[in-house]
Amino acid sequence: MIPSKKEWTDALIARHGATLHKQFSSATVAICGLGGLGSNIAVALARAGIGKLLLIDFDRVDITNLHRQQYKANQIGSYKANALAENLLEIAPYTELQAVTTKITEENFARLLKDADIVCEAFDDAECKAMIVNGVLEQLPQCYLVAASGMAGIDTPNTIKTRKVTKRFYLCGDEVSDVANSIGLVAPRVMLCAAHQAHTVLRILAGKYEV
Template structure:
């Protein structure tokens, strides 16, 4: 049996053939590859999602390393290329499209039209709103999973997931702001990322 077959069988043995097929036939776009997006991408890849579209225009720098899934030797690299490399180390047979570009109102449809689910993982509130509104208004068959509030040392139990509409889910505490707290702490950012990743898997599973 080839390594690829072993990898597939291991997933099927873990989650069952039906769920494996639902995950492996899905395409998820992750917009923003920082503390949220990098963790979300790796979680989805490990779960067996068939294709990830990774979108960011930033580079890895030293300040990213305390909460994002990058390594010291990747400082200066495009985040898209660095994260692709890291994902393939743990999920070598996933299909990845890495797009080193900023999402705007003009390109949102062309970049995201193939996605079943769009994951919003931006830092900037105006960019968050632009992406969510753009998907909900212009991509009628697409789900959106977004985040709001994960900064500081607040209780992890305040991070929650809410279904706001049939196609829109929001993860986080919806209160904390990086400007009004000590900033972003790796563990709490990872909690929010886990909520987003698991919500995406539940959508794909029909839950």
């Protein structure tokens, strides 16, 4: 049985208090890219009680995604944004979700992200990463940006970290490892980086900023 909205809200308030719940539940967070990073970021933020998530990815679920991304075998072939929205509604039924299956470009990113308080960059492609980072910092002055760099391979998890680059820009990862120079992406290490990004979002909303 799905709990009522009041029961759900009361449980979240009991967990982290009324003040934090208000800050989390009134926030809109955009997640750009819904692969290993983005899908795990979304799950963590939905569980924390973020009010609205913008889920943005034009790609579809593939069998090769299932070892590290938050999808199910029966969702292969579905748009990631739609599939993830389905899964999140099972986890956090009162989270407002907007699934966007459009590819983000230099021409449309400002329109797609204009309502976001925080943008999470979770792309694989370096050019797409640079486009979002530069675009948000230059054209969306109201947004914080939480990006990722370096989580490939089976190296120690202890090198995954969060660094404050500027007042509005945070970078998570080891900032070194590259898919091309390793065995690829391994679920636990990718999830660690995603957890750093999600937790950084919560800290920003709570007014807890890195030094």
